[in-house]
């Protein structure tokens with residue numbers, strides 16, 4: 001049996017913790033609960049800069065008091081019931097690949113690791129729908145589907161790092177082929193979730209209906225603040241018969257944005273459009289080896305031979321009309337084959353570098369202004385620190401696109417308080433510039449702890465009051481992942 005809770009001195013609080021620990025151990029089994037400080041740290045860390053910086057400085061992140069690994073929905077239901085009774089915070093955790101501090105346990109409590117709930121429950125090959133437990137990692141699911149010539153076409157950069165189906169939905173994520181196959185919000189048909197004080201909710205079997213407010217989409221993007229997703233039914237697609245790659249160079253990013261707009265408003269459906277600004281293009285040029293001047297765009301179309309032949313021709317015509325020069329297939333092919341390489345451990349940016357991906361999304365009309373304003377804001381406001389800004393666009397909608405832009409400062413101040421303050425200040429500037437020019441707080445990484453302070457501004461006081469009222473109705477004690485998505489601490493809690 002793992003060690004029980006360390007009790008430094010006998011007090012009401014430590015007695016209560018021991019009591020709750022034993023109640024939870026009776027539900028999940030003693031081998032699936034821990035209060036070991038090192039394991040609790042591992043349950044709290046994610047891939048946010050804050051988390052990575054604190055590891056670099058050998059400082060602790062805010063961690064839970066205990067972590068449980070349930071094996072079934074019934075066990076999750078009991079955990080939520082116990083936490084609701086004692087008004088103890090619950091912090092769901094999938095693969096811990098989030099970048100927004102969503103798994104940091106700001107108010108302690110119980111970390112709920114979904115890693116044991118990783119079964120494939122049903123593959124409906126007639127409707128092309130798979131139902132799984134929420135803790136399954138993308139590649140594990142994909143391996144089984146590929147054997148049947150199917151795919152759950154959600155391939156985020158964190159694909160090989162352990163991201164789970166529950167995490168895709170909870171953070172409203174997207175993958176590299178999302179322009180054609182949709183984001184998690186478009187792929188999910190149904191979920192099962194457990195909400196306080198221990199209710200098991202199943203949304204409707206199909207996502208399109210005319211039955212009033214949509215329970216399913218209220219859970220999507222809720223980042224564990226409303227309930228714990230235990231199962232999900234996701235749309236599948238046939239593995240494409242063929243893929244064709246195209247690449248183009250443009251004089252500048254704005255000509256490339258116009259080409260992307262033309263592709264989308266003509267309702268073509270490439271699986272991938274990736275457009276890199278000058279800074280990112282230079283980085284990519286070394287990798288793909290194709291010489292070009294200006295900015296690079298990579299396109300991938302997939303499906304039947306007939307469809308891809310048609311789309312490749314039509315996209316080439318539109319890109320050349322927008323001023324693009326066709327560079328042939330190899331840059332796209334090389335990128336596709338190495339697409340997870342930049343995300344491999346050891347290759348990712350890491351402290352003492354200060355960095356952040358400040359992705360946003362807006363209508364085509366507003367995108368050029370946001371790009372210009374953000375680049376200027378980073379490079380001028382933080383000039384004294386040598387700040388750099390790069391950007392690419394990797395998901396295109398019928399009406400607009402997103403900016404996946406990053407800031408970098410080579411050397412964080414040595415004092416942790418100063419470093420964290422500088423990091424937050426750059427986010428303040430970037431996020432507010434986005435909001436002021438028609439953008440939103442985030443496109444696909446979620447909000448977590450890092451961006452919670454902007455959600456109130458995004459919705460305004462009246463909009464926020466409604467969002468908060470919804471949260472209060474679902475989670476009256478505020479125990480679900482408190483401090484995230486702009487929500488405050490748990491209420492009525494003596495924890």
Ligand SMILES: Cc1cc2nc3c(=O)[nH]c(=O)nc-3n(C[C@H](O)[C@H](O)[C@H](O)COP(=O)(O)OP(=O)(O)OC[C@H]3O[C@@H](n4cnc5c(N)ncnc54)[C@H](O)[C@@H]3O)c2cc1C
Nearest residue numbers: 094095096097098102156157158164166167173174224229
């Ligand atoms: C290198 C790198 C590249 C990335 N690239 C992408 C990308 O291309 N696209 C993209 O969308 N994201 C990307 N991400 C971000 C991240 O991987 C995604 O948000 C992913 O979907 C998170 O899944 P996870 O299982 O790791 O969730 P976690 O990190 O464990 O959790 C994220 C949030 O969701 C909540 N949560 C997790 N599981 C559940 C559940 N079952 N029920 C309720 N709440 C839950 C957590 O409480 C937390 O708030 C990247 C991250 C890294 C580090």
